[in-house]
Every structure is written in structure tokens, then in C-alpha cells.
Amino acid sequence: xxxxxxxxxxxxxxxxxxxxxxxxxxGMVALTIVVGRAHAxxxxxxxxxxxxTYFWRSAxxxxxxxxxxxxxxxxxxxxxxxxxxxLFAFALAVFNANFLFKLPKWTYVPAAMALMGxxxxxxxxxxxxVIGSILRQGAFVYNFLVSLFIFLxxxxxxxxxxxxxxxxxxxxxxxxxxxxxxxxxTTKLVxxxxxxxxxxxxxxxxxxxxxxxLLGRVxxxxxxxxxxxxxxxxxxxxTAIAVSRVRLQYRLVAAACSVSNIILLLSTGSFGSGSACxxxxxxxxxxxxxxxxxxxxxxxxxxxxxSILLIYSLFPSSGKKYLExxxxxxxxxRDQDRVVLWTRAMGYILENPEGVGLTFTVxxxxxxxxxxxxxxYTVSYGFLGGLAYLYLVTVLLLYFIQVRNRKIxxxxxxxxxxxxxxxxxxxxxNSMTDHLTNNRWYFNVIWSIVWxxxxxxxxxxxxxxxxxxxxxxxxxxRMASHGESIAVIA
Numbered sequence: 001x002x003x004x005x006x007x008x009x010x011x012x013x014x015x016x017x018x019x020x021x022x023x024x025x026x027g028m029v030a031l032t033i034v035v036g037r038a039h040a041x042x043x044x045x046x047x048x049x050x051x052x053t054y055f056w057r058s059a060x061x062x063x064x065x066x067x068x069x070x071x072x073x074x075x076x077x078x079x080x081x082x083x084x085x086x087l088f089a090f091a092l093a094v095f096n097a098n099f100l101f102k103l104p105k106w107t108y109v110p111a112a113m114a115l116m117g118x119x120x121x122x123x124x125x126x127x128x129x130v131i132g133s134i135l136r137q138g139a140f141v142y143n144f145l146v147s148l149f150i151f152l153x154x155x156x157x158x159x160x161x162x163x164x165x166x167x168x169x170x171x172x173x174x175x176x177x178x179x180x181x182x183x184x185x186t187t188k189l190v191x192x193x194x195x196x197x198x199x200x201x202x203x204x205x206x207x208x209x210x211x212x213x214l215l216g217r218v219x220x221x222x223x224x225x226x227x228x229x230x231x232x233x234x235x236x237x238x239t240a241i242a243v244s245r246v247r248l249q250y251r252l253v254a255a256a257c258s259v260s261n262i263i264l265l266l267s268t269g270s271f272g273s274g275s276a277c278x279x280x281x282x283x284x285x286x287x288x289x290x291x292x293x294x295x296x297x298x299x300x301x302x303x304x305x306x307s308i309l310l311i312y313s314l315f316p317s318s319g320k321k322y323l324e325x326x327x328x329x330x331x332x333x334r335d336q337d338r339v340v341l342w343t344r345a346m347g348y349i350l351e352n353p354e355g356v357g358l359t360f361t362v363x364x365x366x367x368x369x370x371x372x373x374x375x376x377y378t379v380s381y382g383f384l385g386g387l388a389y390l391y392l393v394t395v396l397l398l399y400f401i402q403v404r405n406r407k408i409x410x411x412x413x414x415x416x417x418x419x420x421x422x423x424x425x426x427x428x429x430n431s432m433t434d435h436l437t438n439n440r441w442y443f444n445v446i447w448s449i450v451w452x453x454x455x456x457x458x459x460x461x462x463x464x465x466x467x468x469x470x471x472x473x474x475x476x477x478r479m480a481s482h483g484e485s486i487a488v489i490a
Contacts, residue, residue: 054095086147086444089155090151114384144443148389165456166412169241172456226442229273232270239258262307275429374432
């Protein structure tokens with residue numbers, strides 16, 4: 001196969017480096033599951049993040065592969081609950097501070113708005129224990145603002161220089177989709193339920209949606225309002241690959257991931273995430289229908305629909321009864337609990353327009369979660385913080401929707417674009433009815449998929465892919481480099 005074009009900012013390395021990165025990343029995730037929370041583990045991750053970042057400072061792909069995998073680490077690190085992949089991002093910023101000025105210019109606008117929101121809200125969250133409140137709120141800012149607007153784009157922005165779209169597709173499938181799918185599926189199959197008593201308190205609201213499982217020494221959250229987010233995103237991303245014209249082995253792995261996550265999503269009974277997922281899938285098929293063979297698109301839709309019906313038919317009777325109850329609560333009875341929660345959050349925002357610092361509950365006597373990330377960011381960081389989150393989601397959504405004006409020649413690149421489109425659509429809708437910020441693992445993986453797809457899609461838009469042309473260009477570049485070396489020796 002012809003070699004891809006190498007650009008000045010993205011030096012490709014031998015494929016075995018990516019294999020080493022994959023094994024190392026999966027090993028780090030497995031280690032956290034086996035060991036759990038331990039100070040020795042925290043120290044190991046700090047040293048590893050800086051050492052690996054320095055070692056692969058000029059080889060973006062294996063480093064990005066590794067960091068994408070450790071985004072699926074099911075526990076945050078330290079008392080401040082820092083996500084593992086953000087340690088690597090911090091190390092990258094230390095070694096390459098100039099990268100902070102190479103991000104897309106439009107991202108600095110919401111980042112500045114969000115940081116201003118932190119300042120305005122500080123009047124409310126700074127307490128008598130100044131150091132304690134700064135550490136607590138600083139961890140929240142690092143995990144949910146700095147990561148979202150700066151560090152996650154920093155991890156992936158170099159992907160816009162890559163021209164090996166098939167390698168980019170492998171990165172999305174094996175480093176972002178597969179690890180989280182494997183952990184969630186393993187948890188459901190062999191995990192031990194840990195919150196039996198708490199579930200007994202949710203009889204009226206169906207206890208099956210509030211499960212926690214112990215996997216190794218890690219508790220995995222399977223609450224439907226939280227795990228539904230990542231399952232919807234994984235379904236959209238894996239389905240986009242499965243229905244695209246890429247290598248058969250990639251499609252089979254993606255299809256297996258899609259089926260696994262569909263089963264898990266149905267078992268949670270998350271109506272909001274399920275609806276958002278369906279809209280995300282509809283967006284994928286609509287975009288595919290506009291640029292590819294309509295017959296192929298319709299066939300893919302039929303296969304997916306039949307697969308969902310088959311999965312439901314094979315569901316145990318207890319699972320079907322649970323889904324029927326959820327349908328009755330959400331559709332038949334038209335439960336209005338979300339409207340009550342949103343109204344309470346709006347009242348809280350009007351009382352504190354400057355923000356109160358990151359909080360997951362609102363209200364005076366009765367405290368509840370807003371179940372809406374747009375409102376949650378507004379409650380936490382004022383109107384500036386809420387507008388920053390809305391601005392970010394809107395810009396990304398519009399970017400991926402404009403597929404007609406951004407014709408992509410390469411099938412692997414188009415599959416990545418479809419994955420980003422489906423995930424952003426599902427995320428935008430799901431953020432209206434549930435909360436993603438409660439779980440750092442789910443938050444980081446979903447937004448990593450979004451930013452990875454965004455920058456890989458930019459690479460496809462910059463230069464149409466032609467394997468023959470790439471091969472010739474790479475040959476010329478290698479010959480020129482070789483000639484230059486001979487000249488220096490002479």
C-alpha cells in the first residue's frame with residue numbers, strides 16, 4: 001500500500017509504535033481497575049504522563065492513541081478527581097506551550113467567556129476556607145472547563161495535519177470506541193451490584209435505572225441518566241463506521257460495538273438518551289443519503305432497524321417489563337418532572353446571574369439536579385458560562401451538518417465525519433434532558449470523540465485524498481530528504 005503524505009507538523013511513525021501505545025494504554029486502564037484508588041498509582045500516572053509525552057513529543061499518532069485510551073480510565077485521580085487523560089494534556093502544554101496558540105481561533109471565544117464566568121462566580125463560592133474552596137472549584141474548572149475548551153482540543157488538534165485517514169479511522173475505533181465499550185460490557189456481565197439498599201429506595205421510579213457495579217476495585221456508575229450519554233455516543237460513532245465503505249474488519253468490529261452498546265442502552269431504559277441516539281443515527285443516515293448511493297443507505301437503515309428489533313425480541317421478560325414501564329412513565333403518562341427541575345433551575349439562575357461555582361444541585365429547601373447541561377453551566381458560571389457551552393455545541397453542530405459543502409473523497413475520512421456528526425447531534429439533544437458532568441470518564445470519552453472527529457474531518461476537507469497521489473508525493477519527499485542527506489555528507 002502506498003505511503004501517506006507526511007506534513008511538517010505530523011510526522012508518521014511505524015505502525016508498531018501505535019500497537020505499543022494501544023497495549024500500554026489498555027494496560028494502564030486495566031491497572032486502575034485492578035488496583036483502584038492508591039497513592040502509588042497516582043504517582044505512577046504522573047511520572048508516566050510526563051515521560052511518555054516527552055518520549056513521543058515528535059510522534060503525535062502513538063501519543064494520541066495512548067491518551068485516547070486512558071480517557072476511558074473509570075476512576076479519576078487524586079483527591080481533586082482529575083481525569084487521567086488531562087494529565088497527559090497538561091504535560092503536553094508544559095513541553096510545547098506554543099501549541100496553546102495553535103488551536104482553532106473560534107475556540108478562544110467560549111474559553112474566554114467561560115473563564116470570565118469563573119471569575120464572576122468566585123464571589124459566591126469563595127468561602128472562609130479560601131484554599132479549600134479554590135482547590136475544590138479549581139478541580140471542577142480544570143475537569144469541565146479548561147479540558148473542554150482548551151486541553152481536549154490541545155490533545156487532538158494535530159490530527160488536522162494527518163493525511164493517513166485509514167489510520168485515523170483505526171484510532172477512532174480501537175482507541176476511543178472499543179475501550180469504553182469493552183469496560184461497560186464487562187461490567188454488565190461480571191460486575192457485582194453494590195447499591196442494593198439505595199435501589200430499594202427508588203421503587204417508585206424504577207430501581208433498575210440506578211445500578212452501580214463493582215468491577216475489580218472500581219465502582220462503575222450505570223445510572224440511566226449518566227451511562228445513557230456515553231452509550232448513545234458510542235452507538236452513533238460505531239454505527240457510522242459499520243455502515244461506511246471501509247475495510248470489512250473495521251465494519252465488523254464497529255458492528256459488534258454498536259450491538260453491544262444497543263443492548264446496554266436498552267437495559268438502562270434511558271428514554272432521553274435513546275431518543276437522542278435515534279436522532280443522531282437519523283442525522284448519520286441523512287448525511288450519507290445525500291452524498292452516497294441511496295439504495296445502500298436504505299439497506300443499512302433496514303439492517304440496523306431489524307437488528308434493534310431482534311435484540312428486543314431476545315431480551316429477557318424482566319427487561320421487557322422494565323422498558324414497558326419506562327415507556328408508560330415517559331410517553332403514556334407524559335411525566336413532567338424535567339419541566340419542574342428546569343423551572344427551579346431558571347429561578348436559581350435569576351437569583352444568581354453571576355453563577356455560584358460548579359454545583360450539581362439547585363434550590364433552597366429542596367435541592368435537585370437540573371438534568372440539563374446548558375442550565376447547569378449557567379447556574380454554575382453565570383450567563384457567560386452558559387453561553388460558552390451553548391456556543392461550543394452550536395459551532396460544532398453547524399460544522400458537522402455542513403457536509404454538502406465539504407465533500408470528502410476518502411471513505412475512512414467520511415466515516416469519521418459521520419461519527420462526529422452523530423455524536424454531536426446526540427450530545428446536543430441529550431444535554432437538554434440529562435447531565436454529563438457528573439461522570440468524568442463519560443464526559444472525557446464523549447468530548448474526545450467529538451474533538452478527534454472534528455480535527456480529522458478538517459484534515460479531509462483541506463486536501464482530497466488520493467492514495468496514488470499520496471504515494472508519489474511521499475516518494476518524492478523521501479527522495480528529496482535522501483538527496484539532502486547525501487549532500488550534507490558530501
